[in-house]
Amino acid sequence: MIQDHPLYLVLISVHGLIRGQNLELGRDADTGGQTKYVVELARELAKHPQVAQVDLVTRLVDDPKVSPDYAQAMEPLSEKARIIRLACGPRRYLRKEVLWPYLDVFADELLKYLRTQAHKPSVIHSHYADAGYVGCRVAGWLGVPLVFSGHSLGRVKRQRMLAQGAKADVIEEQFHFATRIEAEESTLGSADLVIASTHQEIEEQYRQYDHYRPQQMVVIPPGLDISRFYPYNRDDVLPPIPIQAELERFLLEPEKPMILCLSRPVPKKNVAALVKVYGEDPDLQAQANLVLVLGNRQDIAKSETGPKQVLTELLLLIDRYDLYGKVAYPKTHQADDVPELYRLAARLHGVFINPALTEPFGLTLIEAGACGLPILATADGGPRDIIAHCHNGLLFDPLNPEDIRQALHQALKNPAQWQVWSAQGIAGVRQHYAWTSHVEQYLQQIRQLSTSTNISLLNPVRQLLTLTPPPPVRHHLLETDRMLISDIDNTLLGDPESLRELIAALDQDKNLGFGVATGRHLESAIEILAAWAVPWPDVFITSVGSEIYYGPKLTPDTSWKHHINYRWRPDLVRQAMADFPGITLQAPENQRPHKISYLVDPDLAPTLTQILRHLRRQKLHVQGIYSHEQFLDLLPLRASKGDALRYFALKWNFAMGNLIVAGDSGNDEQMLMGNTLAVVVGNHSPELQKLKKHDSIYFAQAHYAGGILEGMAHYGFLEPPQKL
Structure with a gap:
């Protein structure tokens, strides 16, 4: 159990535009309900007396095309809550699908930030797959519990898009589903707790994942600020609201009931299906206006691909069905307009509709309900729970136009039913979706999280975070301020002459430490280094990052062993691998307690993705490192050269930034990514070619140790480093 002391909570939400006031909801596909939820969650958690501090960590964006607010490194939200923005990749604003190459840098920047804090986090809570990728690394390095909220899931979205006729290769190129789903799998395998918004999310959506563990999942519906979302007083004569004049520009009969749809202009929101239903039904057109509030836009032609496609299709449909004067589609709106829109629609006895193909929760549905506006919504996802709690509307099949049409007619043609739904929505939202209830349930779950699997890490981490160095293991590690850490085979070794030059350079710089990170086990690494007359390293990271040793006495890092032993079941892994064709165990001397090594015949063996899916379905928590197109190492989830290096x-x-790392093959990839000064030697394996797109990784022309020297010269690494 987490001890009973004030909590330091770190929330991670990487993508989109996040600020404390005037959120640009609907600006694009990345500024939806998640951005609003995480900001409000941070504020509400900070109000609780058990919470000492809440940091909401996101990406710093310094781009003249967006507000300078997003370039502030720190923005207070309240006395105990703040937004922390970290530099990650290019300064410009990027859509979430292209952020993946920069997330290792984000993780390193977050670790650097947490090192400056007085205490380590009580918990790290990642929101969405990209933050999950970051969170499972940083939580693992620090030895703190990880909480995950997926918000929307890659497997579900891909299925829905394929069902609509999208081509697999096209959507993969645009949305990078393979990378996203792999990040979700790794995060689910590492998370101590998964917070979902609905039971359907757990029972149907997360079930599609290999690391599905329902016993570690809990439903805590998002909260709502009922001081903003409340019903209008029927006895008051209300003056026109600002956005009302904007809507009246479009509508010939603005006093008619309103079918209100409020969403981002993205294909999965399925707004075109709603317009088609309305356009093909003269009775609906006679009875109600259709109001589409789809974010803010300046010029459709200059919009991103998704919004441009959606908005163009809607305009063509409005023209096809000649809906001018019956459909409103304002270009802009403010955050303060949203509750007023719900109240206006309720005053006109209209309805709110969410026709999305899938809706993980549906924050707009509880907002509308709180304002007394009945709701109609997709039967896929969160709306099931909302209507089950509030009894304030109908569900429909978003792929069935007739189902949508009937729901609209039933809601608009029965005034008595409308009144019942309106009253029940107001009461239901207040009972089930208030922030006070959300926070109490949230903190109750956080307090129950176990830290027993990480006890061995607490002392080193606490020493780090209070800037107290660990007990000395070797004098040089305490004195040195920079390190070269190199792979051995085909990187450090291979050319005697360039190796002698490198050894001479290391010998001349007394403040430069030296370590190796290798797939070899310790005895083999010592033997090969001795054969090439390499000086004794300050640190050995061996067996593909599953073991760490220090100094002349080869002191093992037992904390690291305990840390990576998390959910590691090697006997069951070997059993599950036994029947694969083209895969055979390597010699016994290559097997280690936390590394199982295989030889692979690529013509016969399944792909690495297929292997990992098979193991996950057996509830085995492993990661695979494939290198030189013939070696496969299976490791615990927390073990790799990159994770060991950061530990x-x-x-x-x-x-x-004071570590220079050098490698040549796939098992070096994780340590080459991120904020290290990375060098790929000229004789590298083909599997590292994909890293050439990363400007932060230097590809040397020279081979072996000559490539390392070339990289050190490129980075000016033999010069004294700048102070932190």
Whole structure:
């Protein structure tokens, strides 16, 4: 159990535009309900007396095309809550699908930030797949519990898009589903708690994942600020609201009931289906106006692909059905307009409709309900729970136009039913979706999280976070301020002459430490280094990152062993791998307690993705490292050269920018990513070619140790480093 002391909560939400006031909801596909939820969650958690501090960590954006608010490194939300923005990739605003190459940098920047805080986090809560990728690394390095909220899931979205006729290769190129789903799998395998908004999310959506563990999942519906979302007083004569004049520009009979749809202009929101239903039904057109509030736009032609496609299709449909004077589609609206829109629609005895193909929760539905506006919604996702709690509307099949049409007619033609739904929505939202209830349930779950699997890490981490160095293991590690950490085979070794030059350079710089990170086990690494007359390293990271040793006495890092032992069941892994064709165990001397190594015949063996899916379905928590197109190492989820490198840097207080790392193959990939100074030697394996798109990784022309020297010269690494 987390001890009974004030909590320091770190929330991660990487993408979109996040600020404390005037959120640009609907600006694009990345500024939807998640951005609003995380900001309000941070504020509401900070109000609780058990919480000492809440940090909402997101990406810093310094781009003249967006507000300068997003370039502030820190923005207070309240006395105990703040937004922390970290530099990650290019300064410009990027859509979430292209952020993946920069997330390792984000993780390193977050670790650097947390090192400056007086206490380590009580918990890290990641929101969406990209933050999950970051969170499972940083939580693992620090040894703190990880909480995950998916918000929407890649497997579900891909299925829906394929069902609509999208081509698999086209949507993969645009949305990078393979990368996203792999991040979701890894996060679900690492998370101590998964918070979902609805039971359907757990029972149907998360079930599609190999790391599905319903016993570690809990439903906590999002909260709502009922001081903003409340019903109009029927006895009052209300003056016109600002956006009302904007709507009246479009409508010939603005006093008619309103069918209100409020969403982002993205294909999955399925707004075109709603317009088609309305356009093909003269009775609906006679009875009600259709109001589409789809974010804010300046010029459709200059919009991103998704919004441009949606908005163009809607305009063509309005023209096809000649709906001018019956449909309103304002270009802009403010956040303060939203509750007024709900109240206006309720005053006109209209309805709110959400026709999305799938809706993880549906925050707009509880907003509308709180204002007394009945709701009609997709039967896929969160609306099931909302209507089950509030009894204030109908569900429909979003792929069935007739189902949508009948729901609209039933809601608009029965005044007595409308009144019942309106009253029940107001009461139901107040009972089930208030922020006070959300926060109490949230903190109750956080307090129950176990830290027993991470006890061995607490002392080193606490030492780090209070800037107290660990007990000395070797004098040089305490004195040195920079490190070269290199792979051995085909990187450090291969050319005797360039190796001698590198050793001479290391010998001349007494403040430069030296370590190796290798797939070899310790004995093999020592033997090969001795054969090439390489000086004794300060640190050995061996067996593909599953073991760490220090100094002349080869002191093992037992904290690291305990840390990566999390959910590791090697006997069951071997059993599950036994029947695969083209895969055979390597020699016994290559097997280690936290590494199972295989030889792979690529012509016979399944792909790495297929292997990992098979293991996950057996509830085995592993990651696979494939290198040189013939070697496969299966490791615990928390083990890799990259994770071991960051653990080492964290424990010994090295800034990532003061580490230069060199490698040549796939098992070096994770340590080459992020904020380290990375060098790929000229004789590298083909599997590293994909890293050439990363400007932060230097590809040397020279081979072996010559490539390392070339990289050190490129980074000016033999010069004294700048102070932090």
